[in-house]
Amino acid sequence: MEITVLLFASVAEKAGTRKLTMPSEPGDTVERVRDRLLGRFPELASSVPTLLYALNEEYAKEWEPVPPGSTLALIPPVSGG
Amino acid sequence: MLIRVTESELQPDEAIAAVQTPASGAVNLFLGVVRDNNLGRSVGYLEYDAYPAMAERVMREIAEEAKAQFGLEDCAVLHRTGRLEIGETSLLVAVASGHRAESFEAGHWLVNQIKKRVPVWKKEVWDNGEAWVEGPESLGLQQAPATMREG
Numbered sequence: 001m002e003i004t005v006l007l008f009a010s011v012a013e014k015a016g017t018r019k020l021t022m023p024s025e026p027g028d029t030v031e032r033v034r035d036r037l038l039g040r041f042p043e044l045a046s047s048v049p050t051l052l053y054a055l056n057e058e059y060a061k062e063w064e065p066v067p068p069g070s071t072l073a074l075i076p077p078v079s080g081g
Numbered sequence: 082m083l084i085r086v087t088e089s090e091l092q093p094d095e096a097i098a099a100v101q102t103p104a105s106g107a108v109n110l111f112l113g114v115v116r117d118n119n120l121g122r123s124v125g126y127l128e129y130d131a132y133p134a135m136a137e138r139v140m141r142e143i144a145e146e147a148k149a150q151f152g153l154e155d156c157a158v159l160h161r162t163g164r165l166e167i168g169e170t171s172l173l174v175a176v177a178s179g180h181r182a183e184s185f186e187a188g189h190w191l192v193n194q195i196k197k198r199v200p201v202w203k204k205e206v207w208d209n210g211e212a213w214v215e216g217p218e219s220l221g222l223q224q225a226p227a228t229m230r231e232g
Contacts, residue, residue: 009130009202010213050215050225054200057135059220073132073200077221079214080129080136080160080201081113081172081192 001068003033011051011076015041024068030055031062033072050077082148083157083175084141086133086201091159096175100155105177109184111192113172115165119214125206129162129171132200136160143194151187153178158191160201171203193218 054073083099
C-alpha cells in the first residue's frame with residue numbers, strides 16, 4: 001500500500017510537483033513521512049517551520065499515525081480571503 | 082448552508098437567496114475583492130490555489146460553528162480560485178439572522194476564521210515578479226518562531 005502526498009502553493013512550486021505517492025512503512029507518522037519527503041525534496045526544508053499537515057482532509061499533528069492508503073497534505077501558511 | 086470552492090465568478094444574489102429565511106431580519110454580505118496594491122507594492126493580479134475538498138470541509142466546519150455560536154438562520158461561504166483580476170470577488174460570506182447585531186458579528190468572525198484555517202493560497206503577481214502570500218493570521222505562521230513572522 002502507498003501514501004498519497006499532496007503539495008500546494010509555495011511548497012508545490014519548490015518541489016515541482018503537486019501530487020506523488022510514497023511506499024507506506026510500518027509505524028509511519030506524519031513526521032516520518034514528512035522526513036522521507038525531505039530526503040527526496042531537500043528544497044522543502046526551509047518550509048518546515050511554518051508547515052501544517054492534513055491527513056485525509058483534516059488537520060493532523062506530527063505524531064499522528066499515517067495508515068496505508070492515507071492522503072497526507074502539506075499545508076503552507078494559508079492566505080485565502 | 083451554501084459552501085463552495087469554485088473557479089467561476091461568485092454571485093451575491095445566489096448566496097443571499099440561499100441564506101435568507103422568513104425569520105431573517107438581517108442579511109449581511111461580505112465580499113473580499115482583489116486590491117491593486119499590497120504592502121506598498123502595485124499588484125497586477127492574483128492567482129489562487131486551493132485544496133478544494135479540504136477547503137470546503139473546513140469552510141463548512143466554520144459555518145456550522147458560526148451558526149451555533151451566533152444563533153444564525155443560515156450562512157454561506159464561497160471562495161473563488163484561479164486567476165483573479167483587480168476588483169473581482171475572491172471571497173463571499175453571507176449571513177442571515179433575526180437581528181442585525183449577530184449578522185455583523187458573525188460575518189466578521191467568519192472571515193477571521195477563514196483567514197486562519199481554510200487551505201487556500203494567493204500568489205501576488207507584479208510587473209517584475211511574483212510571490213506566494215503567507216497570511217499573517219494563518220495558523221501556520223502563528224505556530225512559527227516570532228522571528229519568522231516579521232515582514
